[in-house]
Amino acid sequence: MVAIFVVLTIIAFLLVDYVVQRVQARRASSSTPSPRALAPELKPEEAFALMADSITVPEAFFFHRGHTWIRFYSPNRARVGLDDFAQRVLGRIEAIQLPRIGELIRQGDPIFMVRVGDRKLFLPAPSDGIVTHINTDLAAMPASVHASPFESGWVCEMKPENVSQNITDLLSGEAAVQWELHELNRLQRFIAGQNEDYPVASTKGFTMGLPWAAHCEPKVLNEFSKSFFTLDLERSALVTEVS
Numbered sequence: 117m118v119a120i121f122v123v124l125t126i127i128a129f130l131l132v133d134y135v136v137q138r139v140q141a142r143r144a145s146s147s148t149p150s151p152r153a154l155a156p157e158l159k160p161e162e163a164f165a166l167m168a169d170s171i172t173v174p175e176a177f178f179f180h181r182g183h184t185w186i187r188f189y190s191p192n193r194a195r196v197g198l199d200d201f202a203q204r205v206l207g208r209i210e211a212i213q214l215p216r217i218g219e220l221i222r223q224g225d226p227i228f229m230v231r232v233g234d235r236k237l238f239l240p241a242p243s244d245g246i247v248t249h250i251n252t253d254l255a256a257m258p259a260s261v262h263a264s265p266f267e268s269g270w271v272c273e274m275k276p277e278n279v280s281q282n283i284t285d286l287l288s289g290e291a292a293v294q295w296e297l298h299e300l301n302r303l304q305r306f307i308a309g310q311n312e313d314y315p316v317a318s319t320k321g322f323t324m325g326l327p328w329a330a331h332c333e334p335k336v337l338n339e340f341s342k343s344f345f346t347l348d349l350e351r352s353a354l355v356t357e358v359s
Contacts, residue, residue, distance in 0.1 A: 171200050171201060171204070171296055172200040173292050173293045173296055175288075176288075177292075178242065178243075178288045178292075179242070179286060179287045179292045179295070180240060180241075180243075180285070181285075181295070182344075182346055183198065183239065183344060184196060184202075184227070184240060184242045185198075185199050185242060185266070186242040186243050186286070188276065191276075191279075192276075193275065194243065194273065194274055194276045196242060196272050196274060197261070197271045198230070198271065200265050203261050203262050203265045203269070205344075206230065206237070208259070209230045209231070209232060209259070209261055210232065210258060211230070211231040211255075211258055212229070212230050212254055212255055212258045212271065213228060213229035214250040214272060215247045215272055217247050217249065219247045220245075220246050221241040221245055221274065223240075223241055223278075223285065224240050224346075226239065226241070227241035227271070227272070235334075235337055237337075237341050237345060240345065240346055243276050243277075243286070244277040244282055245274030246275045247272050247273070248275050249272060249273040250271070250272045250273075251269075251270050251271055251272065253268070254270070302344075303344070306340065306343065
């Protein structure tokens with residue numbers, strides 16, 4: 117009898133302890149702010165300030181003014197991708213269309229396409245070259261361009277051509293850093309519609325991590341693409357609707 121009483125007492129204590137832990141867990145979960153509450157929607161000027169402080173411009177990379185990058189590993193091998201500015205401003209990239217292996221690309225020509233919402237935007241090649249490899253993992257998981265635009269988010273590899281000529285139109289080091297900051301300032305004016313050359317762009321959705329481009333009117337997004345993602349507008353495709 118004594119043994120049974122001891123066993124029942126232990127079970128009773130365990131049950132009480134279990135109930136107490138459940139109640140405490142519920143209270144903790146109800147008092148813990150949701151991720152949305154922890155990351156309140158930012159005003160555009162706050163988002164720009166955060167971007168200016170955290171935008172990544174790694175060394176050993178060369179940047180095209182259409183917001184693509186190239187990294188040279190050898191005279192016959194270079195890797196291409198989308199820069200940090202572009203992946204942040206576009207928001208969630210839902211699909212990426214890669215170039216074809218063997219395709220000859222000229223600097224400034226469209227080299228890959230990204231889809232944001234129901235819009236497609238074409239990005240320019242940072243250098244002349246022949247495409248030798250494509251990142252099929254990126255095509256399968258486009259979100260990796262946000263997690264690591266300079267590593268796992270690379271788009272393709274190429275055998276570069278005319279490097280000595282093309283590199284004069286690329287930026288690196290401190291010059292690239294200052295250019296990215298200038299681009300943020302220019303984008304802020306674009307969003308605010310403070311430049312008479314730009315249409316007034318709605319700031320709806322323009323917060324860190326939200327797809328601003330997906331909220332734009334087609335005309336605004338076309339102007340944005342012309343101004344920030346292309347240099348040679350006669351040769352470069354711009355924005356199209358997803359059919």
